[in-house]
Amino acid sequence: MSTEAEGYDAPRALLTLYDEALPSVYGYFVRRCADRATAEDLTSDTFLAAMDAARKASPPPITVPWLIGVARHKLADHYRRRHDRFTDPVADVPESDGEDRWDAEVDRIVAESVLARLPEHHRTVLALRYMDDRSVPECAELIGRTVHATEALLVRARRAFKQHYPEGGAR
Template identity: 60%
Template sequence: MALLDLYDEALPQVYGYLLSRCGQRSLAEDLTAETFLAAVEAVRRRPPPALTVAWLVGVARHKLADHWRRTAREERGLRVVGDEPGDQADPWDDRLDAMLAHQVLAELAPHHRAALTLRYLDGLPVPQVAAHLHRTVHATEALLVRARGAFRKAYARREGRDV
């Protein structure tokens, strides 16, 4: 019964969290449904978890990361992707246009999008990003370097400048 009481309060926050990260209504709706189904399963366990909006957003974060991993696996199965040459570390001190940044993020490969979203939108430290992506910290740091480079190139291309 506690989950039903929380549903009305949490639904807009969970859906808003997912929509702001993935940018696709249908995907956000599907992941929101998966989040609440996972919550129902979790409540049946003993002892049940503490039901809060923050806990549900955490479940949603895991569902989104799972989606990106599945998408990345599917893309790897369709084509071989070569790694981009390593870039110098860049301190991301330029101000970005938020709408353009979301469009560029949506264009990136799922593994790049997942790493950047978890690290910079969710503000997770690299070790937690690594845990969510089932990678080592070192592999995650390398992935973030490549993802920042891919983002930087796509953003510059969208702005009409060369990098």
């Protein structure tokens, strides 16, 4: 669908796509946010930003992959505003039924910290593939690349992640 085409109504296209796109956009956030309220707020922010873009003189093509791109930017903005997220010391060590649960939580925190330092395209493809459990072809479609290019990007992103992950931290 060309945005240049006569009669293209981007706001209407967004409203038409809303029911189909909402689970994807919300699902994107719910896997990456500490709580549902934040995921809901960021989902709302994404659709508001999308409507603003749709109302422009030359609106982008309104698709689910484009909305996921808007969502990625909203999530990045959210984490930029919380720049101190990984610098706060842990106040109390939570009680644990076993050391394994604590180790898993520490590994998760370290992995999030490493992801935050990677370039956006590496974070995106790793999150889609491993956090969202998307297939490589699904990742390719969502980020607008070929399957082969996405596989190559995943190789580079995993390599970058491993380079930044602390020694002895990976299990």
